[in-house]
Amino acid sequence: MKKVQALPPLGMDKAAIDQDFRRHLGHTLGSVEAEAESRELYEALALSVRDRLMERWKATRVAHETSGNKRAYYLSLEFLMGRALGNAMLNLDMEKSVKEALYEYGLALEDIENEEADAGLGNGGLGRLAACFLDSCATLNLPVVGYGIRYEYGMFRQEIQDGAQVEEPDHWLRNSYVWEVQRPQDTRHVKFGGRSEFYVDSNGASRVRWVDTEIVLAVPHDTAIPGYENETVNTLRLWKAAASDAFELGEFNAGRYPESVANKNEAEHISMVLYPNDSSENGKELRLRQQYFLASASLQDVLAQWVKNNGANFDSFAEKNCFQLNDTHPSVAVAELMRLLMDDYELSWDRAWEITSSTMAYTNHTLLPEALERWPVSLFRKLLPRVVDIIFEINARFLQQVAKKWPGDNERQRRMSIIEEGHEPQVRMAYLAIAGSFSINGVAALHTELLIDGLFRDFCELWPHKFNNKTNGVTPRRWIASCNPELRELLDSTIGDQWVTQLDQLDKLTDSVNDKKFRADWNQVKLNNKQRLAQLVKQDCGVEFDTNSMFDVQVKRIHEYKRQLLNLLHVVYLYNRIKKGQIDNWTPRSVLIGGKAAPGYVMAKQIIKLISNVAQMVNNDPDVGSKLKLAFFPNYRVTAMEVICAGTDLSEQVSTAGKEASGTGNMKFMMNGAVTIGTLDGANIEIREEVGDDNFFLFGLTAAEVEATRPHYDPQSIISSDEEFAEVMALLDSGHFNQFEPGIFDAVIATIRDPQDPWMTAADFRTYVDAQERAAQAYLDTERWTTMSILNSAKSGKFSSDRTIAEYNKEIWRLADN
């Protein structure tokens, strides 16, 4: 290779940025400057920022490759990155220079930023957590690489037509994506199909090779992940599937050109679209292909780099590498690492298992049975015959261990087997992940306790040392500094600017909580953010929110366990009170509900329609006026949350206790000064511990009470013994909200009365309404609310993903910071 001298670093001042901005506009994009379109302005600015990322990125890569330090890899089917431009400018500290440069041309940064599409390569919390973690790893100088799939189509765009969800494809790459760099030189080959062939190698050892396969190319596309003001730029490597020549050769030689191109399509389907399910598996073959594609390409990538630097000597591989599995989605990696070490690098089973089971770590994100992944053995065998052989061998050896610890306990062996026997035998992916990992963690204290006492109890008795908790967090760079610039400024001037990387510093706000000037400034910031949110709601929902009213918000995926329905029952309760004239000490409220339903989740879609219909009625009733507003926010996404969390007063976290593993939206609201109304579920429990019971509106059954109540749960008697609840149900039953669509809500309404209702909505109705009344009265007392709001922000330090990642590193990865 030729040696080319690198250029000196690019300037970060206004003049240097202006120079590059104009150069990219004219020379890269060929735009006529005087007539540049917004899209061109965005691209020119993004390229100018990218140039500055590039030199730091290169330096970080070289440092990581030459240091010989341990590295970690975050394997995830989802990375919900949102927009990159604002984040890059913040972390490189170039916002001021950019604004000055743009000012010369009368351009507003915000308008330019709005040209960028969200990278929506995730469903919800699990995908966004992965994105927050990458930001924290880079900020903490940790050598961590994210590995995922470069979906051509991300999370669908949600439109609301006649109150119902309609899905539109999200072709986010349509207008060229400036943040990725394709690295074809690192392309990997991923195999599918074929069969295992046994042979004896030159040393006389019996070995297996996987033959007659179809090969799909995995082409890496890298995105830069800048740390906050620390010169580190880490990498997110996303794989795109492409057809290999080997894939099409047969057809091509036979003169069947169109067939060969059709095959090419089939290979490329693997990275075509993100599955839009959150917390429920769909079991499609293509999904398993995606999972294996990610696992295999990523592991091959890491092994190839290892061999390049160390030769095929794996003695210290486990000391130097760690794979974090984001739920079971990439957990086939356990078997795939075994396969690569044995078949490609000729390690023995025992050596390969030592390495695998000391480099894999698994994070569980859910207890919901419908989300626990299982794949039919038959499908596995068809797609990945060699891998399934290995899974069976892992299971046989694992069950020997179980038999040794509990001799003769056949029932326990059946319960714990990685293969679930039955009419259609299944691979239990969580058990494969547990057997192959040295660390297994839940994502909030309660969640981990429930894993240990319930779902994974048997495994915990076998390997108690493997289980640990890592309460989730979110990055304060995106979720305060970038999305709430006015709050950022107020914080900087009150407690200094260290909070951005040491969020515990927010606790210093308690010293100013009684300071009149500070309190007035605090309220002004909140009011301005409410103004901004009200504008967005006006524009996207056509509903007018009065900024004097309490902004009461629930945004998250639509799921019965999250109980958007409970929130809606409260809205109908308030509406009924207004109609009855019971409006003493009334607190005007603007209720915002938003979120996507999985396209196949009929009940979730009905809930959206019901919210829309109630909104129609409430918003158009002259008796109601600004006492109550309800809007359904369409196409909820990262970029919308950036406006929503800053402008919220009351954060709705009302899941059935024991069902929401952690929640992370709850943390974003808290940091931005919203007060939570919530159940004792997920991280809500820890939020309440931090902020104190006086500053949190608690209601509902505990997880233990939910389970104890279940056997004799009688919603009908709860409803009939509560007059106001009965009135709410009567209004729904009467068809008041669906006068021209008779019967369409029967199924949803019936779930509330069903003694088998898993989410026990009726059980928490009364305590919820009472907690809402306490919140409403607290809001009327402006001084009290201001204190609560400040304290929520002040006590949110624990929920920085920097704290979470520091814990992952200290207790699981053990990386030196670079």
Ligand code: CJW
């Ligand atoms: O993970 C967040 C938690 C949140 C939890 C979410 C989660 O519900 O409480 O804050 C971060 O820890 N997401 C999933 N499980 N838990 C999840 C997401 C996508 C899925 C899936 C489960 C997709 C499939 C199956 C299960 C599928 O097959 O497409």
